[in-house]
Amino acid sequence: MPGSRRSDAAPQKKTGSKRVNRASPLASNRKISRKTEGVQAAILETAAQIFARKGYYLTKLSDISDELGMHVTALRYHFTTKDVIAAEIVNRVIRTNLDSLCQTLEDLGPETSSRDKIAAAIQTYMRVSAANKAGIAAHGNIVNQLPVEVKDEHYELLHEFLDIWRDLVSEAAARGELRPGLSPSIATQVILGTVIWSREWYRPEIGTPDNIAAEMTRMLFGGLMTDEPSPARKPGPARD
């Protein structure tokens, strides 16, 4: 797959984090304190919940500060505009997924079977998603509404993430682990569709992220259906 990055490459330094605190006193090289980190995390979590509920256009900075019981000026100290917060939320969703996936693959090592790598990638995705429900809901709700420059930067990050999945499936095909005759590129989309769609239905009551990931993997790897169609089994009375 030309132009795609290697799945076993070390995670690159991510773009995007420069957008936080751009115009605040923290924008220089000063170390961000633990307290500031905590405040910013709380702002992002609350903002994500509001974005998920109201969408991009209807959300105002003051909605976020009101919800946090903080003055909007204090909020602006950390994030100058709504765009900066929105960018940070959507990029963080992908960055967290990307970092976790790279870490998982690094831990497994390049010689691990593709089956095990893809299974671990699915498990990592489900764990990260379960830990960031608000961010993921906000992501789905605002990503298309973002200003074009935020969107462009975000899509770069997203493609970096998707390329790793593509590489994993291509590697499976090259090693003979993908069933012969299947398109690696469509197989990648079937796996991605399965994990990404979980944002619409996954709730902790259904199962732990690990259990759901294991079930998805069983289905995707081995298939949903029994081997033979069962033409003999008919519902209702037999016809003759």
Next chain:
Amino acid sequence: MPGSRRSDAAPQKKTGSKRVNRASPLASNRKISRKTEGVQAAILETAAQIFARKGYYLTKLSDISDELGMHVTALRYHFTTKDVIAAEIVNRVIRTNLDSLCQTLEDLGPETSSRDKIAAAIQTYMRVSAANKAGIAAHGNIVNQLPVEVKDEHYELLHEFLDIWRDLVSEAAARGELRPGLSPSIATQVILGTVIWSREWYRPEIGTPDNIAAEMTRMLFGGLMTDEPSPARKPGPARD
């Protein structure tokens, strides 16, 4: 699955169409002329393209009328507000899918194997989607931004559609066509995730809707991976 509707039930009369022309001279029982239908279809197609590009909040009725070279008053004659157009676009996407799926299942008859029914459902979904790219892109982009009463009505329709898929997979499980031990409810989501995610990547250059549907079905039914993990095959030089 308690409360879900039967997949072999005849398509119900759909909600939602009453929203078109609500306040126009066509709102009464007068038959809508073929010409009016054509104008309305053109309005919806253009509106869908603009919604897909600009999202819900930034789209104005005048953007749509300008693009069509028609006066905004003429547009209002057919659709009184942006909400009415948006509702019609998102509901039409699901209604078309729902009607086509019911028709497909009716043509097959209830005794057809679940494999064949689900394969046909996937094919129908891909055909309908390929024929309505603008509507589907608009749907994804505006559905979360819709006013709450439009959204509620839309979700009712959506659940009706999703319930049919759920019933198909439950039937497969009851007939022993689903691989033993798999969760019918997660299997439903794996299939739905696979077909719905296609809106993010499907382009006609990749293949016909029928070819893509056949490939998805092969993958979903029989699985992506070869039966045995191949622990012997290692990339690069063997370690010892």
